[in-house]
Amino acid sequence: MNRTTGWILFAILAVVGLVGVFLRFTSSRDLAAYGSYIPWGLWVATYIFFAGLSAGAYVVAVLGHVFGVEKLKPLAPLALAIALACLGAALVTVWFDLGHMERVFNVFLRPRFTSMMAWMVWLYTAYAITVLLALYGLWRGNLNLTRMALTIGTPLVVFYPGAAGALFGTVVAQSLWHSPVFPILFLFGGVLSGVALVTFASAFFTRRNDPGYPERIHLLGRITLGLAVLYLLLEWAEYSIPMWYQVGHEFEALMGVLFGPFWFVFWIFHLLLGMAVPIFLLARYPRNPVAVGWAGFLAASMFLAVRLNLVIPSQVQPQLEGLVNAYRDRRLSYAYLPTLFEWSVVAFSVALAIAMAYAVIWFLNREKKLEVTQ
C-alpha cells in the first residue's frame, strides 16, 4: 500500500468519523441503538479495545527501557506514540458515550472511590502522565527521564487494564461479567492486542534496511504468538467453566455468543481471523516480516470482536423474565446491533488515533529523535 492510498483511506475514515461526531452533537444519541436494558454498546467495547491497545504498546516500551530488552529499545518512540494515540481514542470514545459530556470533570472534582470507574479514570490519568513524560524524555534526549517514567508506569500498566476488567467483573448483577478471571483477561488481552499492533506498525512502518529490523520483528512475532496462546488458554477457562454442566444464566449467555445470531463475531472475526490465522502465520513464517506484520494487524484489529463479546452478551440476558414485555419502547429492548451512526463515531476514534500517532512520530522524526521509524 503506497502513501497515497493510505492518505485516501485515512481521509475517508476521517470524513465518515466527522459526520458521526457532528451527528453525536446535533442529534444527541437518538441514532444510537443502545438503550436502558443494554446500556453499554459499541462505544464502550471500542473504549476498552483502545485502552487495551494502549497498554500493550506501552509494554513494548517498558520491555525495552525498564527490562533492558535491547532489541526493542529503538521501538520505544513508536510504541509510546501508539500508546498515547490509543489512550486518546479510548477516552474520546467513552466521552461520546456519556449522557452529560460536559460533566466529565466531576470524576476528578468529586470522585467516589468505591467505584471501579473512578479508580480507572484516575489510573488512566496517572498512566497518561507517564506516557507524556516518557515521550518528553525521548524528545529532549533524556533517557533517564524516559526510564523513570516507564518504571513508574509499569505497575500502572498492569493495574489499569486490570481495573477496566474489574469495572465489569465487580458488577454482581451481570452474571457473565461477575468473574474473577475478568481483570486477568483484560490485562493479557490488552497486552496481546497492543503488542500485536506494535508488531504490525514495526513490520510496515519502520526502516527495513536497519540492521536490527529482522531480529526485532522476529522477537515481536514470538511475543505476540506466546500471548495469543496464553489468551486462548484464559479464554478456555472463561468459557468452559460456566458451560461445562450446561446449566445456568452464564451457560445461556455464552451459548448466545457461540451459536446466537452473532455467532460469526466469535468464530470468524475472533477465533479464525483474530487467533487462528495470526497463530498460523507467526508459527509458520516467524522470520517473514510481511507475514508477522499481517499477523499483528489481524490479532490487533480483530480483538474488537473479543471486546464486543465481553461487553454485550451479558446485557442481552434479561434480569427479570417478562420485563421486556412490561413496557414497550425501543430503548427497553434486549436486542442490540450497532447502528451506522455508532460505527461512524468509531471511525472518528480510529482516525483520531492514526492522526495522533502520526503527529507524534512526525514530530519526533523532525527532531531526529527516532532511530527506526520511516
Added chain:
Amino acid sequence: MPENNATQPGTDGLENRRAFLGKFASAVFAGMVLGGAEVKAEEGKTTLALPSRSPDGPIRPELEYEDVLVRMQRELEAALERPIQKWVMVIDTRKCVGCHACTIACAVENKLPPGVVYRPVIEEQIGEYPNVSWRFTPRPCMQCDKPPCVPVCPVGATWKSADGIVDIDYNTCIGCRYCLTACPYQARTSDFGDHWTDGTPGQGQMPYEELPMFEYGKEWKRDGHKSPVGNARKCHFCRHRLQQGLLPQCTTSCIGRATFFGDANDPSSLVSQLIHKPNATRLKEELGTEPRVYYLV
C-alpha cells in the same frame, strides 16, 4: 387508636377475623358463600371451606371498615412526625389485576418521557391449559438497603438516604449508565431526551411534555439537554409527594388496593404487619441486596 380497633383491616382486623372465623366457619356457611356448590372432596368427612375473599378486605359487608388508603394516609402523617422513617412498599400480587394503572399514574406524576419507566408491571403466564393463570409483578425501584447501583457511581451522584430511598442528584450525574448495568432489577432507565411527539405530525411538543415535574423536591423541566435528560432515572417512592404528606402515586392509584406503603419503623403500621407475614418475599433475595419492596404471594 383504640377507637379504630373494631374496624382496622390490619392486626386488629386479623384478630377480628380469627374471632369471626372461629364463630362462623362451618360447612353451612361455606355452602352459602359458595352459592350452594356441592362439596365433593373426601365424601363422608366434615369439610370446612372458608369464604373466598381478600385477606384485607371487609369481613362482613355490613361491618364498617376503613379503606387501607385512609389508614396508610393516617400512618404516613404520623410517620412524618417522627425524626426518621423507614419507608417500605408491599405489593400483594394476589390482588394485582394487571391494570397498569400504577405504571400510568407514575408516568403522569413524573412526566416520564418515552423509554423511561419507573414501575412497569411484569405479566407472566403460569402453567399450561387447562391449568393456566397469570401473575402480575409490579416492579418499582427496590430501594435496596445494600444497593448495587450506589457504589458504582464514579461521581457520587446517587446515594442511600436515611429514610431508605435511593436518591439521584440529576445535576451531578454524568450519564455513564454504570448504575443501569449494576441494578439486578433493571429499575433504572436512562433519559435519552426522547419526546412522545417525536416523529409525529404537528408542530413542536404537546403542552403535557413541557410541564415541569418535581422529583426529589425540585422543579425540573426537560428542555434540550438539561437534566434530567442524559441522566439515569428511577422510582423514588414519590419523594416529592411524601414531603407534602402524600402517598406515592402508585399506591394511591392502585384500584385493587394491592400496593401498600408506610413506615416500617412503626411496628403497628400496616406495612410492618404485612412484611412479617410468612408469604412475604422479595425479589432476588439470594443477591443480598435487601430490597425495601416486599411481595405477598
